[in-house]
Amino acid sequence: MKSIRNDHEVARDLASEAGQLLLRLRARHGFDEPEVLRTLGDRTSHEFLFSALGRLRPSDEVLSEEGADNPARLKARRVWIIDPLDGTREFSEPGRTDWAVHVALWENGDLVAGAVALPAQGSCLSTVDPPWLPEERPEGQRLRITASRTRPPAFVQRMATQLGAEVVPMGSAGAKICAVLLGIADIYVHAGGQYEWDSAAPVAVARASGLHTSRIDGSELQYNVADPLLPDVLVCRSELSGMLLASIRDGADLDSAGPHAGA
Numbered sequence: 160m161k162s163i164r165n166d167h168e169v170a171r172d173l174a175s176e177a178g179q180l181l182l183r184l185r186a187r188h189g190f191d192e193p194e195v196l197r198t199l200g201d202r203t204s205h206e207f208l209f210s211a212l213g214r215l216r217p218s219d220e221v222l223s224e225e226g227a228d229n230p231a232r233l234k235a236r237r238v239w240i241i242d243p244l245d246g247t248r249e250f251s252e253p254g255r256t257d258w259a260v261h262v263a264l265w266e267n268g269d270l271v272a273g274a275v276a277l278p279a280q281g282s283c284l285s286t287v288d289p290p291w292l293p294e295e296r297p298e299g300q301r302l303r304i305t306a307s308r309t310r311p312p313a314f315v316q317r318m319a320t321q322l323g324a325e326v327v328p329m330g331s332a333g334a335k336i337c338a339v340l341l342g343i344a345d346i347y348v349h350a351g352g353q354y355e356w357d358s359a360a361p362v363a364v365a366r367a368s369g370l371h372t373s374r375i376d377g378s379e380l381q382y383n384v385a386d387p388l389l390p391d392v393l394v395c396r397s398e399l400s401g402m403l404l405a406s407i408r409d410g411a412d413l414d415s416a417g418p419h420a421g422a
Contacts, residue, residue, distance in 0.1 A: 312350040
């Protein structure tokens with residue numbers, strides 16, 4: 160029998176092992192040919208994860224950024240959603256640690272397990288043992304919003320100004336959501352172009368830790384749908400969600416192009 164506990168462990172172990180493969184590849188290849196390194200990283204991690212899931216969970220479907228989309232997943236009860244290398248740009252830049260490996264399990268309509276390996280940071284956050292969050296933020300601490308270093312949504316700076324918050328640019332959706340989980344940031348917000356594999360695993364861990372997760376209009380994040388495009392996401396401490404969603408709506412009202420402009 161496949162226990163829920165074992166699914167958590169599979170997600171954690173495979174994300175961690177893929178991350179170690181990527182570290183070795185990075186060290187062996189070097190950074191002189193970044194495009195080649197990115198391509199090798201995507202392919203190496205995908206092939207490892209796809210093969211391992213086929214061996215460990217042969218009856219489950221897999222949705223991967225680097226694999227062909229099999230329509231059979233839409234009728235499947237269990238689907239693994241993986242991003243073999245999230246933050247390929249950062250992976251190919253020396254010294255950067257904000258890249259990740261994502262492994263999540265969707266079952267019967269919801270995410271039930273997930274892991275985000277941060278190999279260059281020496282950690283893996285997962286639903287095996289979700290990070291513990293303090294009940295309250297330190298009083299008087301300035302809010303910190305982590306957003307894309309290359310494609311920040313146009314409304315983020317307006318929201319930061321309105322809230323008196325600091326914007327912390329970072330690569331990899333997984334690294335950014337983990338920054339919220341680890342207390343490095345308080346808020347992650349993105350709009351303007353992501354897919355299910357970009358957020359499934361980190362959202363699974365964030366939910367297990369008690370964080371708020373939603374679309375930027377407050378609606379539910381849905382996975383394993385026909386079109387895997389899932390362009391926007393908000394992850395934050397639950398007590399901040401109402402204020403943040405209102406701020407996003409206010410920003411959208413001021414921008415006739417909507418909150419996705421400039422993302």
